[in-house]
Amino acid sequence: MAAVSGKIFQNVSVAQYSKQNSQFHPQCRRDSFTSNLRSLLPLKGRKPAWNRTLAMQLRTSSIYQNGFVSGGSICCNAASSSTEVRPLEKSDFLKLQNGSDIRGVAVAGVDGEPVTLTEPISEAIASAFAAWLSDKKKGDASMAMSVSIGHDSRISASMLQDAVSQGLMSAGIDVLHFGLASTPAMFNSTLTRNEEVGCPADGAIMITASHLPYNRNGFKFFTNAGGLGKADIKDILERASDIYNKITDEGLRDLQGTSSVSVKKVDYMAIYASDLVHAVRKAAGNIGDLATPLEGFHIVVDAGNGAGGFFVDKVLGPLGAVTSGSQFLEPDGMFPNHIPNPEDKAAMTAITQAVLNNKADFGIIFDTDVDRSAAVDSTGRELNRNRLIALISAIILEEHPGTTIVTDSVTSDGLTLFIEKKLGGKHHRFKRGYKNVIDEAIRLNSIGEESHLAIETSGHGALKENNWLDDGAYLMVKLLNKLASARASGIKGGSKVLTDLVEGLQEAAVTVELRLKIDQNHADLKGGSFRDYGEAVLKHLENVVDSDLKLVKAPINYEGVRVSGFGGWFLLRLSLHDPVLPLNIEAPSNDEAVKLALVVHEAVRGFSALDMSSLDKLIHRN
Numbered sequence: 031m032a033a034v035s036g037k038i039f040q041n042v043s044v045a046q047y048s049k050q051n052s053q054f055h056p057q058c059r060r061d062s063f064t065s066n067l068r069s070l071l072p073l074k075g076r077k078p079a080w081n082r083t084l085a086m087q088l089r090t091s092s093i094y095q096n097g098f099v100s101g102g103s104i105c106c107n108a109a110s111s112s113t114e115v116r117p118l119e120k121s122d123f124l125k126l127q128n129g130s131d132i133r134g135v136a137v138a139g140v141d142g143e144p145v146t147l148t149e150p151i152s153e154a155i156a157s158a159f160a161a162w163l164s165d166k167k168k169g170d171a172s173m174a175m176s177v178s179i180g181h182d183s184r185i186s187a188s189m190l191q192d193a194v195s196q197g198l199m200s201a202g203i204d205v206l207h208f209g210l211a212s213t214p215a216m217f218n219s220t221l222t223r224n225e226e227v228g229c230p231a232d233g234a235i236m237i238t239a240s241h242l243p244y245n246r247n248g249f250k251f252f253t254n255a256g257g258l259g260k261a262d263i264k265d266i267l268e269r270a271s272d273i274y275n276k277i278t279d280e281g282l283r284d285l286q287g288t289s290s291v292s293v294k295k296v297d298y299m300a301i302y303a304s305d306l307v308h309a310v311r312k313a314a315g316n317i318g319d320l321a322t323p324l325e326g327f328h329i330v331v332d333a334g335n336g337a338g339g340f341f342v343d344k345v346l347g348p349l350g351a352v353t354s355g356s357q358f359l360e361p362d363g364m365f366p367n368h369i370p371n372p373e374d375k376a377a378m379t380a381i382t383q384a385v386l387n388n389k390a391d392f393g394i395i396f397d398t399d400v401d402r403s404a405a406v407d408s409t410g411r412e413l414n415r416n417r418l419i420a421l422i423s424a425i426i427l428e429e430h431p432g433t434t435i436v437t438d439s440v441t442s443d444g445l446t447l448f449i450e451k452k453l454g455g456k457h458h459r460f461k462r463g464y465k466n467v468i469d470e471a472i473r474l475n476s477i478g479e480e481s482h483l484a485i486e487t488s489g490h491g492a493l494k495e496n497n498w499l500d501d502g503a504y505l506m507v508k509l510l511n512k513l514a515s516a517r518a519s520g521i522k523g524g525s526k527v528l529t530d531l532v533e534g535l536q537e538a539a540v541t542v543e544l545r546l547k548i549d550q551n552h553a554d555l556k557g558g559s560f561r562d563y564g565e566a567v568l569k570h571l572e573n574v575v576d577s578d579l580k581l582v583k584a585p586i587n588y589e590g591v592r593v594s595g596f597g598g599w600f601l602l603r604l605s606l607h608d609p610v611l612p613l614n615i616e617a618p619s620n621d622e623a624v625k626l627a628l629v630v631h632e633a634v635r636g637f638s639a640l641d642m643s644s645l646d647k648l649i650h651r652n
């Protein structure tokens with residue numbers, strides 16, 4: 031059963047898709063594949079988990095069934111049960127690492143994007159996580175361990191959830207299925223004590239590729255110590271490669287044994303959301319109507335068809351807010367309305383328009399898996415990027431005077447002035463990457479420098495009071511707290527109470543972000559890595575800047591080359607993941623922006639593997 035022109039038909043069985051399969055490797059005998067994993071894994075004194083009946087139950091209990099769009103454009107990567115798995119190189123697994131996440135192509139049909147995140151690979155990754163977790167916990171060998179699994183709205187979610195469940199069960203791990211969930215809720219499930227639902231889980235896996243296109247997917251892993259870091263992800267991928275290849279080397283054996291692990295469906299989002307509701311009620315204090323402190327506020331939410339729709343019925347509704355005009359709340363992994371990404375212009379325009387059309391007091395937008403967010407005030411002013419950081423900083427610095435705010439590297443000079451001069455805090459501009467800023471804030475605290483907020487211009491933000499959970503919903507709760515407490519104290523004016531908090535933030539007239547691609551196949555790289563090449567570009571730029579009296583290199587800088595001049599600044603750095611040098615420029619006018627762009631252009635034009643077209647365009651457009 032196929033779907034047509036962009037629509038996905040649901041309730042389609044996996045078996046029906048077996049012909050539309052992976053380009054990355056042939057289909058596999060997944061049942062046998064799974065059974066063979068067991069010989070490589072710590073079974074914790076349990077019997078092997080997998081059997082065909084359980085597989086069927088898992089498949090039919092999935093919220094989203096695998097599906098595809100006809101016309102050769104989209105199909106899910108469902109494995110058939112008839113062909114064998116071909117061994118893969120370790121490097122194939124390591125290519126799936128994206129900083130502290132795993133990301134790959136899970137849906138076939140996009141030209142030039144072969145499937146890399148197949149069911150057996152995902153199973154092996156989940157089994158490797160189980161082994162990693164078992165090593166970390168170093169507990170009693172007979173101790174039962176559990177892992178929660180959640181996913182965003184992607185069309186490959188169900189397929190990957192099944193594969194991941196199998197990988198965990200093969201390792202004797204009890205599985206908690208949360209279904210559609212947010213990334214922060216998954217981390218939360220490793221912290222929350224709730225015996226009824228089996229929490230805290232020993233580990234959590236979120237199936238998501240954040241805002242990336244529909245054909246991608248990936249995994250984020252958590253324990254109660256937080257999200258796994260780069261080194262752990264590399265370790266897991268290496269283990270996964272061994273598991274995967276050992277099985278294919280040894281051939282496939284028949285499944286034996288019975289299941290002694292449990293698979294439980296849990297409505298964890300209800301538990302997580304009620305904690306958010308409680309936080310806002312608490313912030314409203316003992317004044318006014320405690321149960322519905324947002325009564326009288328009209329708040330619209332744009333979930334971008336990701337996992338954030340729960341915020342309307344499970345958070346804002348119980349708090350008494352009017353939410354009419356909220357949009358794109360239904361999960362739809364084709365993201366038909368806009369990219370669920372608060373950094374995306376079209377997405378911000380959509381929520382701004384919704385606020386204005388509905389004459390709402392406030393607007394909230396989430397990314398696909400709700401670890402990022404942004405807001406819009408009643409006048410349609412976007413509260414994102416530097417403004418959102420300024421706003422949350424103002425709230426945190428009221429609560430913790432003088433504290434250090436850790437941000438990513440592309441934050442503005444105006445933000446530093448605002449945090450340090452207006453709010454009396456300290457701005458620690460660190461590196462790009464949400465995990466980098468969170469880890470840095472934790473490190474600062476550990477050496478005696480108090481920090482309560484780690485936040486990126488991307489909309490990722492984590493607070494000490496919230497266990498350094500990187501949570502877009504909790505960031506918005508901090509803003510709702512302000513609205514609720516203002517109302518409780520009789521202050522009128524809707525979201526003005528928030529807009530007032532960023533009064534005095536200096537903002538550049540011109541803000542530019544370009545991404546200069548490095549051609550990895552270019553002869554200039556001489557077979558070396560794009561990272562080495564990018565570093566060479568940056569070193570050269572630094573030398574040029576050092577010899578130019580009009581330019582001042584940032585005295586403290588943790589990433590790339592950041593330079594002040596012509597009343598503005600620029601930062602050229604290496605992308606965390608891609609063969610790209612992102613260039614950020616902020617300037618008081620177009621002319622000044624072009625002068626800064628020219629500095630970069632002149633310095634790096636000899637590097638012919640670098641795609642300068644966007645820089646050329648900027649210079650010649652003005």
Ligand SMILES: O=P(O)(O)OC[C@H]1O[C@H](O)[C@H](O)[C@@H](O)[C@@H]1O
Nearest residue numbers: 462463464488605606607608612
């Ligand atoms: O270095 P870039 O390519 O700009 O990517 C940087 C971004 O990468 C990922 O999306 C991370 O989740 C973000 O925290 C980070 O800001």
